[in-house]
Amino acid sequence: MISNLILGVVTLLSSVFFYRQTTDLPERSALFPQFVLWGLAIVGVLLIFQALLAGRKGVGENEFEAHLEARxxxxxxxxxxxxxxxxxxxxxxxxxxxxxxxxxxxxxxxxxxxxxxxxxxxxxxxxxxxxxxxxxxxxxxxxxxxxxxxxxxxxxxxxxxx
Amino acid sequence: MDIVSILLNLLTPSVFLVVFAGVLVGIVVGAIPGLNGAIGISLLLPLTFTMEPQIGLLLLGGIYMGGMYGGSITAILINVPGDVVAAPVAMEGYPLTKQGRSKEALYYSIFSSMFGGFIGVLILILFTPPLARFALQFGPAEMFFVSLSGLIIVGALSGSILKAAFAVLLGLFISTVGVDLITGSERFTFDSIGLRAGISVVPVVLGLFCFAEMFLNIGKKPGEQVQYRDQKIARMTVIKDILRQRFLVWKSGLIGTLVGLLPGVGTTLAVFMSYGDAKRVSRRDIPFEQGNPDGIIAAESANNATVGSSMVPLLALGVPGSPTSAIIAGALVIHGIVLGPSLFVNRPDVAFTFLYGMLLTVVAMTIIGAVGIKYFSYILKIKMEYIVPTVLVFALFGAYSLRNSLFDVFIAIVLGIAGAIFKKIQVPLAPIIIGLVLGGLIETNLARAMRIAGARNMPLWEYLLATPLSKGLVALVVIMLLVVIRMRHKEKVAAKEAKNG
Amino acid sequence: MKTNLAVLLSAPFLLAATGAAQAQDYPTKTIQIVVPYSAGGGGDTVARIVADRLSEELDQTINVVNREGAGGEIGIDEIARSDADGYTLGVFGYPDNFVLEHTRDTNFTFDDLDYLAAFDEMPMGVFASPNSSHSTLEEVVNYGQENPGEMIIGESGALGLLHALAFAERSEMQVTPVRYSGGGELMNALLGDHIDLASTSSMSHDPIVDSDGKPIGFAAEERMDMFPSVPTFKEQGLDLVMGVSRVLVAPAGLPDDIRETIVVALDEISTDEKMIANFKNAAIPYRYLDDSAVDEMLEASNSVLMPVIEKNLDQIKGN
Known part of the structure; x- marks a missing residue:
């Protein structure tokens, strides 16, 4: 699923982007957002993995066409x-x-x-x-x-x- | 003044009129996307200045009660929950509408609201002082665990667990935007004055549930999405069916009452909790999110039950438990009524008239709902091309009205675009809301707990587990986690079997 | 709400009309009073009571608009930025604007607003939780000095923290402030014994004492008429006077004649018995200051607050 791949990449990149914003904050303010952004980054990586894994499994001829159509x-x-x-x-x-x-x-x-x-x-x-x-x-x-x-x-x- | 004469006082035409008017206003503002009971109440607040306090209070109480119900009408008919609390109702009610069973869904909704409303108000009448003491025991540690248990509910909703995790984390992230309550430092504001105020729940709900839904409806031909059918269904059949679901309606009402006691989260959490629980116990062969009436029963009885219980801390301690009851508190203050334990001693006329009068608001809501349903469903006869633009502009106005903020309108639009994309790629939307509602609570209560533990020279975990109540709540969190894992597992097995067989 | 058929019919024309209304006609359209807090609180109540009476006096509808967010910053910013045409006014609790301005990077300054009147004087106070073993200032201070940092004091709002810090500093003890998002939440925490003390305004007196919380003292010059049994800090040897005063403001730069109209109207309603009774009912200590008296009061208060803010800036920002 290409959409999962894109979602994963966007999630990962934005969590890195926002994480960099937290480094100037006082420790008490940064703690929770950093924790959440770590979570988002991990979910992003897992989404990418899942998409790649599903892609590697390959798709049958028929499914491939259905795939293209869905896309x-x-x-x-x-x-x-x-x-x-x-x-x-x-x-x-x-x-x-x-x-x-x-x-x-x-x-x-x-x-x-x-x-x-x-x-x-x-x-x-x-x-x-x-x-x-x-x-x-x-x-x-x-x-x-x-x-x-x-x-x-x-x-x-x-x-x-x- | 004794109880009997107070009750006799209640049975006057002016009381009935005020209660009905309040409930009607509440239903209307509740049904308009973006407007809710709180806005209705602040609108009519000035009117109450000149009324007798108990009459004015009942007007506001009626709006509160009606507003809780109103949101579910649009949720069921056009899949646009007027308020957060109606989101689960949309998840079950709209599929029923698609099947041509809108009337049935609306009946489930109104009668469950009725049961829930009665449970909440009766408990308010009978147990206010002990419940208020119970609510006070929720300190930072307890609130932290309650909020955590709320997050776990996300796992009980259906769909990909990874995408649900993404959604809930996104909600948590959105909750951190703005000026940090604890230190006053700005987070992710990018020097925008609008973002400093943070992103509140209502524009997000409007964007995700209302704009996104309307976007995807554009271009739908009449009858393609839903069909109006004059379904013949007796009201008694529905009531009997509600009562036949073992303890569902009672239990959901009770969850609503107890969770509704907690300041801040009350209503949203209660609704999703009882919805998740209904999914666990439902005996019907209909999958959730495809029109299972049990979901409606649970969510609706829970949200109307919170009306009564969110007043408990208000009446007994003078501490409002929800934004709506905060405004009601403001109205009382203007009348010079001191809230707290002495209220029942100093002004029993006000206290008891209000308490028993709240029962009348439930009656009024039921009558208006049960009679009105026939007319509400006529919405479905209207062609989509008229509904979409109308809902869009009303929602635009609603997004503005909450905080009179143009920035909120912008947020709603942006989330509408995001929500439509999420819908298309199967990212569930409800967890975003749950994360957004709970994020602030989890963070601030954890921060408070760390601070207090530091001052008392004890490790954080020791402070978190200091009271029997917090230990019990930890147990609840663990149990809920196990239940969710089991539910997930069962679903997987069932899906596999369905595939093979 | 004054609506009639004429307004309804002329509405489209009013919509199209530009802002070139003649000043001497002021007010010709609905006036907005922006309140930077959510509905139901003290500031909101004052705004609504005043708006009610002022709209009669000016014979024009007045809408109270709640613009909460970021501890009042959002709404105050909006008042300061709006057109100085007399159609946007604001009511908020001074010194919220002053404290915000000097502790955060705000867009507004003190002089961006024109202070037209003040309506009340509500001292801050300290309350102890129901189960606390301290019920007097002396006991609190003794404990606080012997156990530095262990006393937990809850606070909310821009002034709440400042008052808590000043209280600790003047009584030479170290406390741990814990932040709450509003007066209601703070009261909940105090009555549930989750914190030891609460720094909040005298408006919370009744509900707290009603549930067995203990008033330690008010940061007032002298005892309040409403609560004669509660001592001031001053009489107990602690030099601390700090309070909220709800002010009615306009963005700076009002045309003179419009300003005159509003100020005269405010002076006129300031003695209205019905309005004063509403203040009394709401447990808000009424004290009217006209446009020149309010400037004096604010100047004096600013010079008292400034050193306190400077001394505690690190704690406020970083804690």
Whole structure:
């Protein structure tokens, strides 16, 4: 499993990186994080071993193809289900910092709704959809404004501009 | 004022109204990802200033009770636990929803909450003084061992043990970020003011359980994930089934009550402990994490039981046992009510009205839940493309609301991305939360133990094992370890047999 | 919460409006009071009591916002960094900011804040655990001097440790401070006899004494009206006066007219009997200082604290 190998390597490297940060700390502060980071490093090494061992065992012809397919699928999920929505959320966060919560939330609803519909069927992407997405974004944002700001009086994050 | 007249005082319309309103608010804030009972209570706190103290208290108590239950509705229906305590419920309830049995899962949840709530409140009424004394015996050594036992539960969850170890260590690591409580030095903050405050549990839960789940739902066609089915199931069938599981509901309620006494960890630990225990004793042929109702029964009865018991130290000693009861303490202080042993002497009207009134909150929760379930399940009729963006923006708001911190929003997003990847490569998420919750406790209590042992000129282990209670807890840790190893072994054998046969 | 239809309808326009509101109209929108602690504690209670009355006086909604973290540093930092437009104020327990500033690498300094008023005066104190064999200062000091380092004193918060260290230093004994994350946790440890002494504010008096804990003394100039039976350290020959005072602050650089509006409003509500009764109910000793009196008090207090901090800096940072 390549994913285990990557997880192991990343874990090992980051624990080394963070361990180096602890050396300047007073002893009492460094003790526990160092202990945890040792643990993480060991788990990282074990994950690498496990992955290599599984790799060495070799895989049958049929399994190999299934393997490749699974890997392709994982890559696809990573791109469409993690990187794109994660990116959208980060953009929304940027908007949150500049124009405040409600505009950011309208943006997020609009883009995620459109993206979702696009993922179901790329052919759905037409003018009617944009309209629906816009209405939905406005409705949700107004609804949240009503509940959180007007009814409950919770402070909403305000941006640098408003 | 005698008990009878206090009880008669309870049976007034205004009390009923306040209790119902409180529970309803609690359920709603509990169901919204990121908001929880504590936020609901701080919102309505100013309202109570003008009320009679016992009425105001019952309003807050109702929110607390309702909030504990509310989280499980979204956990079961869309796999988004509104709060940490609902995470195990999502693990069992959502698979049931996928099988079209959402109503059944919701009934299990509400009635288990009811039993748990009653157990907690009854114990609060009957045993507050002795339990408060018991809770006081938990010093650094005892808290250290209790937290350790919490870590062991991770082994009882299913999946690769190596990945579970990774997850729990990651949680422990996250808990060390920020200004160190003990020395005030900064750890892993990289000069960021946001990281100085540390990473709190709520944004992590939102990221891992809410954002990650929603990411992976994007692009799902209607009906692909879950199907709404108007399942016919009688409430009595579920109640009878809950009671038929030997002592499960009673035992889980008791675990919730006892562990809930402990300051800081109480609720989270109690829920996972009884969940792990249910997995050990369950007699059903359904594997855990695939929709075993016993998991719901255990987790739900435990979390509602903690409502009563986290009030024990508050009422008896004036020491709040959970963030939520800390706010309730603040409300009492404003009314000039001194908490502690003298409360029952000086203000029996307040103390007893509140105690018995808490029973009413359980009743209100059960009624609202049992009647509302039909309507809650309509969520499933809504298409995914509407649910995903809505949940995302609510969670965005929830992440901010806990500490009014934009940085928490950022943390939630980052962990959402990490959580989605973890889900795809089969890293379990619950252990991360367990590690994060327990990390601070393990570290600070060990540090205190070392410090006190140093001052008393005794070796650390001698201090750690000084009291009978801590010796008993060590035994508990060892027993739990053995049980977990045996469970793992059994699972392995069963898996092998399944493969061969 | 003042909400009405007009606000609701005009909301989108308010959202779009820029910050160019005319000063003489102040306040035209919701004011935030940032409290750098979690809900339910003493500082939070003071903020809520004051906000309640101040919002009536200014005829504007005031939200109390809890921004806890890093012992108050996060919230104080936010107050100091926010726009000095009168719409972000803060309430916290002085000298938390002063102690943090001089023991940690904070972004704010004392002068980044404009101190508008102080509302209470709550001395620190030392309490002994229920099973302790010491119930007077003399007994504590005798034991502490004979057994250096063995006396365990629990503390929480920026001031808790400083007070514990000053207490030990002035009474010429060595103690072992043990840190707790909050007043509640500290009380738990004391009442369970896991520590010998606790260094905490007078607000903890009632619950501790109620469960048989023993008050050793308060670091006050004179005995408190609320607890006349508890002696001060001073009358027992120990020169130690240290306490918390909840102050209402704004970021430095408020426009003069806005500052005037707030200060006048604060002076106005300072004699409000209902508000004072709320303080009394909450066992918070009310003492109002207006904007000039508070500056005097802080200056005097800073000069007392500074040498204590300097002397104990190593212990605070490294212990």
């Amino acid at each position: 392709a699928k994982l890559k696809e999920t990573l791109f469409f289900q993690v990187i794109i929505p994660g990116g959208l959320l980060l953009i929304a966060y940027g908007l949150l910092l500049t124009v405040g919560f409600y505009l950011a939330s309208a943006f997020l609803v609009f883009t995620v709704y459109s993206y979702h519909t696009y993922r179901i069927d790329a052919g759905n992407l037409n003018r009617a959809l944009w309209g629906r997405a816009a209405i939905f974004a406005v409705v949700i944002t107004l609804f949240m404004y009503l509940i959180f700001t007007l009814l409950l009086g919770l402070p909403a994050p305000s941006g640098a501009l408003f």
